[in-house]
Amino acid sequence: MIPELGHFALVLALVLGLVLAVLPLVGAQRGISTWIALARPAAQSQLLLIAFSYACLTAAFLGSDFSVAYVANHSNSQLPLIYRISGVWGGHEGSLLLWVLILSLWMGAVTVFSRSIPDPMTARVLAVMGMISVGFLLFMIFTSNPFERMFPVPREGRDLNPLLQDIGLAVHPPMLYLGYVGFSVVFSFAIAAMIQGRFDAAWARWSRPWTNAAWMFLTVGIALGSWWAYYELGWGGWWFWDPVENASFMPWLIGTALIHSLAATEKRGVFKAWTILLAVLAFSLSLLGTFLVRSGVLVSVHAFATDPSRGVFILIFLGLVIGGSLLLYAWRVPGIISHVTFSPLSREGALLLNNVFLGVLCFSVLLGTLYPLILDALNLGKISVGPPYFDLVFSIIGIPMTVLIGVGALLRWKKDRFSRVHTTVWSLGAASLAAGGLVPAMMPFYSAAAGLGVAAGSFVVLLSVWGVLDRTRRGQRRAGLSATPGWFYGMTCAHIGVGMFIVGVTLTTVYNVERDVRLGKNESYVIHDYEFVFRGTSGGDGPNYRYIRGQFDVYRENHLVTRLFPEKRTYLVQQNPMTEAAISPGWTRDLYVALGEPLDDRDTWAVRIYYKPFIRWIWAGALAMALGGLIGAADRRYRRKQSSMQAAGSPGTA
Amino acid sequence: MMRASRKRRLVIAGVLVTGVSVAVLLTLLALRENINLFYSPSQVVAGEVVEGSYFRIGGMVVDGSVRRNPDDLQVSFDLTDTAETVTVHYSGILPDLFREGQGIVALGRLEDHGFRADQVLAKHDENYMPPEVSEALKAANRQPYAPAATGGGS
Secondary structure, three states: OHHHHHHHHHHHHHHHHHHHHHHHHHHHHHOOHHHOOOOOHHHHHHHHHHHHHHHHHHHHHOOOOOOHHHHHHHHHOOOOHHHHHHHHOOHHHHHHHHHHHHHHHHHHHHHOOOOOOOOOHHHHHHHHHHHHHHHHHHHHHHOOOOOOOOOOOOOOOOOHHHHHOOOOHHHHHHHHHHHHHHHHHHHHHHHHHHHHHOOOHHHHHHHHHHHHHHHHHHHHHHHHHHHHHHHHHHOOOOOOOOOOHHHHHHHHHHHHHHHHHHHHHHOOOOOOHHHHHHHHHHHHHHHHHHHHOOOOOOOOOOOOOOOHHHHHHHHHHHHHHHHHHHHHHHHHHHOOOOOOOOOOOOOOHHHHHHHHHHHHHHHHHHHHHHHHHHHOOOOOOEEOOHHHHHHHHHHHHHHHHHHHHHOOOOOOOOOHHHHHHHHHHHHHHHHHHHHHHHHHHHOOOHHHHHHHHHHHHHHHHHHHHHHHHHHHHOOOHHHHHHHHHHHHHHHHHHHHHHHHHHHHHHHHHHHHHHHHHEEOOOEEEEEEEEEEEEOOOOOOOOOEEEEEEEEEEEEEEEEEEEOOEEEEEEOOOOOOEEEEOOOEEOOOEEEEEEEEEEEEOOOOOEEEEEEEEEEEEHHHHHHHHHHHHHHOOHHHHHHHOOOHHHHHOOOOOO | OOHHHHHHHHHHHHHHHHHHHHOOOOOOOOHOOEEEEEEEEEHOOOOOOOOOEEEEEEEOOOOOOOEOOOOEEEEOOOOOOOOOOOEEEEOOOOOOOOOOOOOOEEEEEEOOOEEEEEEEOOOOOOOOOHHHHHHHHHHHHHOOOOOHHHHHHO
């Protein structure tokens, strides 16, 4: 009975979505205030219905109701509680339900945090989001119903994919979806602005905190995915340029461009048309990401769904959303011309260049991801585009970009002179080069590439910190610090994150040591100062798997540093072997041990031993970026009630 | 005044267009240099592979063909598309789901005694057959490949 109720709630939510998509929009155009007033309650009721439906599916998981096909395929009576909750989004249908739930949550947030926005605008925004929800609800109800019953009822479920039975991957999809779907808010603001035909700075101002928040979630989601791949897939890499990773990275790149472009549009009224286009692109790429992962067009670890009818539906939906919004763009936008000028050497100029870099990066990822698919679809051969391509493009564009991040943030709006900042740039540049020269000298061998990366990362960090100090130089420091607006701290934090990320990536790439070795009991292997001694294995039982657990004692200068216990697991239901690596994390290095396979019956094993220097900086950097996004989104300025005219006319402060 | 700002715009636009074109050109060049083609064992035996090129090969691991060197981590196995067979050499730890009878993809190049793999990929699904492999099998054999036949039901 409960699954039927959940299904019924979805159908009701669809009806409500149709109402929401039409009436408030017409009301806003015609000035019918009762129809405008409908938007908030309709969105809130839809949220309640979808949340109820989601609760029903969760209840089916908790109660192991295997008469529901989706539960039978993704759960098991032995599955631990936490993975029953996360199992709800462990497959195609459930993750769609999560997608729709998150869309509803964003809509609910818009109804609450839109007090400073005129009601007709809110109504339009909610109507556009309502349209998106209709598309996804139709998709779910007609092609991917999570509540479908199954007869005869199996006695036991097929279990959740063992790869997904992990806390990192349990949290990864909701974060990623919060980011993907979060871009629907700024998308809807852009569409609403186009429908209304007003492109003043107001829409940019309203969109900024939403964009920041969505971008923050996406950043955390991608970082979690990378971290999970690192410890769970057992290969020790943190990014594979897998199409599924690229699918989430593209909206991130465009979202990053959007954040910067929105700042220029809000403060200075420039790049208006471009910002609208970016908002459309960011959400379109999020949809493309969903499509790539969910339609089965890609084949990779993440692609669980392989039903082509679903792919066709998403493709049509994608075409409608992207095509429709681009048509609207072509129709409404050419009229807008910014009457604002700026010199190439100004913050606007730097932001423009930033957008160009990010755009080119996104284009290169799109090309590398879709090119093999297109060739394959046209029967022109099967190719794959490997990491060397992406690594090359990103390292070529990365270096000038770091210079830009550092210098650009120092520049003033409208017009600046390099002579104003040149002392800072040259002296901190020299300090960064010195850091780049010194750090590799402390590593096992000297590498110019590592030096360059450390210099680039330090340059970003030093200039960002200097930016804060610069603001507080005149007058009292404390007063200066509190007068500095929140967005500036957000930007500084995010840029420092970029610097940390660059340092982490460079040092890990250059100095990581990966060894596959053959180790018998009490034999050892040495990497740098670390001696890994294999103490043999023992077996045992987990909640829903059997394991063989190895013990490794790691010594450094004859002192025990850590004991590592990697496992080889066999999950009982699906009989899949799984490697659980054991990792000793640290700020300057991770030690990573994974069991390969037994080589004889005397406990001799093929063992993977990795030394990964500074790899934590990659995720720490990503978290700092996300924190920057959060600080930016929480800036009090956005919540102040301010008329759109005022915002449009106010000159930016440097 | 007007003139100056127009000139400035022209400069910005010019720089942007040149920059973007150069970037796109470099990207395309990088792409051309870094593409890995896929070949089936039949194509390899027929000599379709350009000598010395780095490519992907896919097929089914022949039952009983996995030979491990007892002293180090050298391993070799035969890869087949049911028509032809190529021996693959690899040094290191094979992925969790590498099994005899399983479809896999290997990345590397040809040498005197067969294929030297840098990377062996098997996907985390016992019923999964890489699409290239299942197509190669279909092309090589009249019998279409049914993934469930070797995977073992679950």
